[in-house]
Amino acid sequence: MLPRTVANAARRPAQAWSSAARFLSTIPTPPSPPSSPAPNLSLLTAYLTRTFPSLPAPLPEPIALRAVTHQSFAGARGDHNARLAFLGRRTLRLYLSLFLHKHAKGALKEEVLDYALRTYLLGQDVGRAWKLEEVMRWCAAVPSSLSEATSDHDLGVRSGLFKVRGATVEAVLGAIHHAHGGAVSHTVFERHVLPFLRFTDDVPEGVVNAARGRRRAEKGEGRRAEA
Numbered sequence: 001m002l003p004r005t006v007a008n009a010a011r012r013p014a015q016a017w018s019s020a021a022r023f024l025s026t027i028p029t030p031p032s033p034p035s036s037p038a039p040n041l042s043l044l045t046a047y048l049t050r051t052f053p054s055l056p057a058p059l060p061e062p063i064a065l066r067a068v069t070h071q072s073f074a075g076a077r078g079d080h081n082a083r084l085a086f087l088g089r090r091t092l093r094l095y096l097s098l099f100l101h102k103h104a105k106g107a108l109k110e111e112v113l114d115y116a117l118r119t120y121l122l123g124q125d126v127g128r129a130w131k132l133e134e135v136m137r138w139c140a141a142v143p144s145s146l147s148e149a150t151s152d153h154d155l156g157v158r159s160g161l162f163k164v165r166g167a168t169v170e171a172v173l174g175a176i177h178h179a180h181g182g183a184v185s186h187t188v189f190e191r192h193v194l195p196f197l198r199f200t201d202d203v204p205e206g207v208v209n210a211a212r213g214r215r216r217a218e219k220g221e222g223r224r225a226e227a
Contacts (some may be wrong), residue, residue, distance in 0.1 A: 044068065046111050047135050052176070054187050067175040070138035071163050081171035088174030092117050095189040096197070102206045116197045123166030126196045130169065140166045169193070 017166035037090050044065065045058050059067070063084075071080040095115060115121075127133075138161060173193065194211050 017211075041065065044135050048172075052188055052192065054184070054191065055176065056180060056184060059175055063175045063179055067171040068132070068135045068137055068168055070136065070167060072139040072160070072164065073137040081168065081174075084171035084174035084206065085167045086174070087177060088170030088172070089117070089119075091173055091177045091185055092122075092170065092189065092193065095186055096194070099190075099194065099211070100207065103210045104204065108203065108207075112200060112203060115200055119166035119170065120162050121166065121198050122169045123162040123164065125198060126169045126193055127162075127165030129196050130172075130192065132165050132168050132172075133161070136165065136168050138168075158173055 041061050041064075045061070048059055048064060049055065058064070066079060067081050067084050069080050071082055096113055096116060100112065123132075138160075147207070173185060173188060176188055195213075197207055197211060199211070
């Protein structure tokens with residue numbers, strides 16, 4: 001079973017990844033020993049408020065900072081987002097299971113969950129939609145190989161961007177669940193995760209449309225508010 005978007009990736013021209021290359025060229029190599037410059041917490045808080053306007057209150061700063069700090073940046077100190085990502089993965093699986101049970105009547109297999117919630121794909125699609133690279137703290141996995149990349153996709157794979165960004169999606173949702181509870185994290189899932197998930201071709205079109213429908217509703221609400 002191939003995802004709906006596999007064919008599209010193969011058609012991208014080589015020039016399409018130039019902007020990604022410029023961005024990734026600014027990523028630091030892993031520090032030795034690990035170091036963590038003081039972050040701009042006000043910008044991080046503003047980003048989270050802008051990206052998730054339904055949050056009843058800002059995330060506590062220590063939790064917010066940990067959520068966007070990958071182990072590749074934090075090093076051996078342990079002040080990274082692995083535990084929050086663990087919580088986020090379980091939360092994502094629960095909410096997607098509930099959605100599929102409602103719209104697919106429980107007929108879909110576990111493989112559908114496994115594919116849609118692959119960390120790599122979360123980073124490629126959900127993390128891109130959130131523009132997480134604006135606030136993530138991480139280091140490229142293999143900086144020396146970036147010059148060999150031949151496409152935007154290849155660059156994301158070689159640098160580890162997709163995987164790190166996906167883990168950060170998991171961690172941010174885990175942080176929201178931890179700080180604000182299930183009702184708030186479920187709303188964030190429906191509005192900011194579900195519309196961007198990929199599904200395999202055997203998923204009924206009605207289920208896919210139901211997932212995408214929340215994004216269309218959000219856009220409609222935004223237009224009405226502006227009017």
